[in-house]
């Protein structure tokens with residue numbers, strides 16, 4: 001491979017890009033990371049980092065730093081199903097981590113950019129990428145400019161697009177999309193001070209999902225998701241519709257109204273779900289650029305961390321072996337898709353807002369009585385426990401016992417006959 005200016009250029013320096021640049025630099029590679037944004041800065045995203053993502057920050061030596069920003073750890077969570085059953089438990093431990101954190105992106109992204117610089121990566125903020133540079137069909141660099149400056153060309157053995165769901169790199173290489181889904185939900189969130197909380201809270205209501213978590217500076221973030229088709233009606237009166245939703249969640253509305261809204265409402269219907277082919281000659285994609293999913297399950301940041309690790313393993317092996325980079329990147333695709341697909345399916349299922357079926361009612365009723373079972377189910381929602389393992393008959397038998405399992409099986413049979421669509425345990429999500 002001809003000598004280039006850098007081993008790797010990473011376009012985008014938030015959770016996917018900064019993590020990738022840091023891990024590559026720690027392997028001794030020459031890395032340039034660029035972003036049109038400057039840090040610290042916010043982005044349209046809530047920020048629950050699920051336990052597997054926290055386990056990665058721990059492994060990277062960054063969890064203490066995150067905790068030092070004041071981001072509170074959440075260990076206990078309460079899931080109100082909306083049909084009279086409440087699951088209250090703790091996230092099960094995973095690779096040394098046992099809590100979810102919900103740091104503001106202003107702090108999280110800046111912390112990762114600092115860590116990338118400390119590892120030896122060059123990070124250019126306020127740098128816009130305009131186009132890719134090619135040698136034949138191989139990407140060999142990019143052209144861009146520091147804001148207000150002249151265009152420059154930078155070259156590398158690999159250009160990584162970590163530039164989000166509207167990725168410039170993915171568009172330039174025409175990366176093929178697959179399992180593509182138009183938005184199923186819209187999202188609305190804001191921050192509150194003075195709300196009494198004792199952990200995380202999740203609510204399922206007809207056509208609504210609500211997530212409430214403590215975040216930085218003593219604030220509480222309250223997130224409302226609804227079906228994409230209801231977005232125009234919601235947008236017509238955001239505050240009233242938002243508070244109506246919280247009022248339908250036990251005493252949550254009253255607790256929030258007793259506090260003060262600290263920031264403006266954020267609202268978006270732009271929540272597609274898709275995989276993209278994440279590699280080709282001289283290029284790769286990581287984070288939302290390569291795999292974006294509806295945020296209803298809060299998995300995007302953890303996915304970005306996981307895929308940064310997978311990509312960096314492949315790149316380090318490929319560059320070491322002098323010429324086998326493309327083969328190693330094919331392995332990255334396979335490992336990413338195997339790791340991501342179960343949660344992708346579960347996310348689409350939850351984003352469909354199907355009413356709970358008889359199976360769900362039997363299952364959640366049985367789970368609620370058993371703390372170990374509740375914790376394991378919370379592990380499914382966090383991404384630490386695969387749904388396939390959770391719902392295997394042997395596992396359910398151990399969790400809920402033979403009588404409850406028989407009731408669940410009967411409900412499933414009956415549901416099949418009545419052609420109802422059980423939500424979590426039955427029919428897979430539409431592809």
Ligand SMILES: Cc1cc2nc3c(=O)[nH]c(=O)nc-3n(C[C@H](O)[C@H](O)[C@H](O)COP(=O)(O)OP(=O)(O)OC[C@H]3O[C@@H](n4cnc5c(N)ncnc54)[C@H](O)[C@@H]3O)c2cc1C
Nearest residue numbers: 012015016036045046047048129163164287288295300301
């Ligand atoms: C409403 C909402 C709520 C969410 N809630 C959660 C949650 O609770 N938990 C969770 O895990 N995930 C959540 N997500 C998903 C999460 O935000 C994303 O998965 C995550 O931000 C992806 O990170 P990324 O680094 O891949 O991309 P991004 O965060 O989108 O960063 C991409 C960067 O690339 C830069 N860039 C783009 N184009 C160029 C260019 N041409 N030149 C230079 N720079 C460029 C941008 O400036 C940007 O800084 C949510 C998303 C939304 C929309």
